[in-house]
Amino acid sequence: xxxxxxxxxxxxxxxxxxxxxxxxxxxxxxxxxxxxxxxxxxxxxxxxxxxxxxxxxxxxxxxxxxxxxxxxxxxxxxxxxxxxxxxxxxxxxxxxxxxxxxxxxxxxxxxxxxxxxxxxxxxxxxxxxxxxxxxxxxxxxxxxxxxxxxxxxxxxxxxxxxxxxxxxxxxxxxxxxxxxxxxxxxxxxxxxxxxxxxxxxxxxxxxxxxxxxxxxxxxxxxxxxxxxxxxxxxxxxxxxxxxxxxxxxxxxxxxxxxxxxxxxxxxxxxxxxxxxxxxxxxxxxxxxxxxxxxxxxxxxxxxxxxxxxxxxxxxxxxxxxxxxxxxxxxxxxxxxxxxxxxxxxxxxxxxxxxxxxxxxxxxxxxxxxxxxxxxxxxxxxxxxxxxxxxxxxxxxxxxxxxxxxxxxxxxxxxxxxxxx
Numbered sequence: 250x251x252x253x254x255x256x257x258x259x260x261x262x263x264x265x266x267x268x269x270x271x272x273x274x275x276x277x278x279x280x281x282x283x284x285x286x287x288x289x290x291x292x293x294x295x296x297x298x299x300x301x302x303x304x305x306x307x308x309x310x311x312x313x314x315x316x317x318x319x320x321x322x323x324x325x326x327x328x329x330x331x332x333x334x335x336x337x338x339x340x341x342x343x344x345x346x347x348x349x350x351x352x353x354x355x356x357x358x359x360x361x362x363x364x365x366x367x368x369x370x371x372x373x374x375x376x377x378x379x380x381x382x383x384x385x386x387x388x389x390x391x392x393x394x395x396x397x398x399x400x401x402x403x404x405x406x407x408x409x410x411x412x413x414x415x416x417x418x419x420x421x422x423x424x425x426x427x428x429x430x431x432x433x434x435x436x437x438x439x440x441x442x443x444x445x446x447x448x449x450x451x452x453x454x455x456x457x458x459x460x461x462x463x464x465x466x467x468x469x470x471x472x473x474x475x476x477x478x479x480x481x482x483x484x485x486x487x488x489x490x491x492x493x494x495x496x497x498x499x500x501x502x503x504x505x506x507x508x509x510x511x512x513x514x515x516x517x518x519x520x521x522x523x524x525x526x527x528x529x530x531x532x533x534x535x536x537x538x539x540x541x542x543x544x545x546x547x548x549x550x551x552x553x554x555x556x557x558x559x560x561x562x563x564x565x566x567x568x569x570x571x572x573x574x575x576x577x578x579x580x581x582x583x584x585x586x587x588x589x590x591x592x593x594x595x596x597x598x599x600x601x602x603x604x605x606x607x608x609x610x611x612x613x614x615x616x617x618x619x620x621x622x623x624x625x626x627x628x629x630x631x632x633x634x635x636x637x638x639x640x641x642x643x644x645x646x647x648x649x650x651x652x653x654x655x656x657x658x659x660x661x662x663x664x665x666x667x668x669x
Contacts, residue, residue: 264313270302288569291332300346308425314340326391330571364453376553380459383411387563388556397447399627403521406494406613412443417456444627465549467529471541473516484535492613497521501608570651572659574636577666584665588658595654605640633669
């Protein structure tokens with residue numbers, strides 16, 4: 250389908266006059282903000298960026314993209330690893346500028362969340378009423394990607410996945426129709442959006458269950474020298490036998506930590522307990538027995554700050570490549586050692602790739618597997634951990650090296666670590 254410059258210009262002018270929000274093109278004020286993403290490697294030069302204020306704005310943007318034959322991308326928080334929230338030469342609907350609210354109904358215990366909101370807003374608004382939902386563990390990220398893709402968080406052990414806490418969605422379809430999706434209205438769409446991703450339509454509002462949440466929690470960061478690898482893995486195995494629903498665990502091996510000599514692989518364990526510090530330390534006993542060299546404990550951390558702890562290390566900017574390892578069993582020592590060796594080989598040739606590592610999120614899964622597999626479109630329910638391999642860097646010339654390297658590391662882990 251082709252259009253003359255005059256036809257496109259006339260359609261653009263009409264859209265601009267119709268929108269209550271904004272539309273920008275390259276060179277316009279606000280354009281660079283509109284195409285910026287968490288990873289610079291996901292930035293693409295859209296022909297148009299629409300900042301909608303209403304569902305009707307979203308519908309008009311979709312109509313314009315369809316009529317002009319433009320690729321359409323939707324940006325909530327802009328943290329897509331794959332760059333799917335961006336488009337080269339197409340139209341990007343950026344929800345984050347205006348549709349970024351959260352409000353709480355404490356009587357119904359519900360959170361109403363705009364499609365462009367971040368988890369920071371959700372956590373803050375919920376805790377004003379002593380309520381919380383299953384949020385992402387890095388709260389500068391957007392709600393939409395996590396919620397539509399599945400969603401694990403520190404509260405998963407008690408309340409399941411984010412998709413299990415979605416009560417209702419407002420969705421703008423490809424036709425421009427604005428619909429409400431829940432168990433009674435458009436139930437097939439509601440099923441598909443919960444775990445099936447964002448291609449069923451543009452979700453402009455999430456309604457999420459909100460649960461009573463104590464004001465403070467216990468979190469400790471434990472660091473170990475790499476020679477403690479077997480001991481730490483054994484401790485993880487012991488914990489995995491009977492984790493409590495109010496516990497959570499992140500662990501991994503990284504080379505760049507504040508106050509540490511860059512380059513030396515260091516084991517990191519982050520232990521969470523939704524309760525008093527003394528009980529949390531008892532629950533984490535096996536990790537203390539493994540002999541950490543450093544501990545940074547937060548005995549009465551305000552819950553509202555919990556999901557901000559990893560923001561600094563996951564801040565926007567620079568180039569990032571991340572490969573997921575869904576639902577894996579605890580890896581054997583040999584798997585971690587093989588990945589570390591493969592990373593060393595890449596870093597020797599390209600020292601700037603030192604910010605590479607592996608991380609696992611090992612939430613208790615009782616509440617996750619209690620939901621029938623067929624209840625939502627999310628297909629990854631199981632008892633295993635969710636892992637990522639990553640490399641953060643700055644030089645675009647290293648894109649191919651990083652992509653090939655991270656994929657190789659992921660293949661090593663997949664071959665040496667069975668699915669759970």
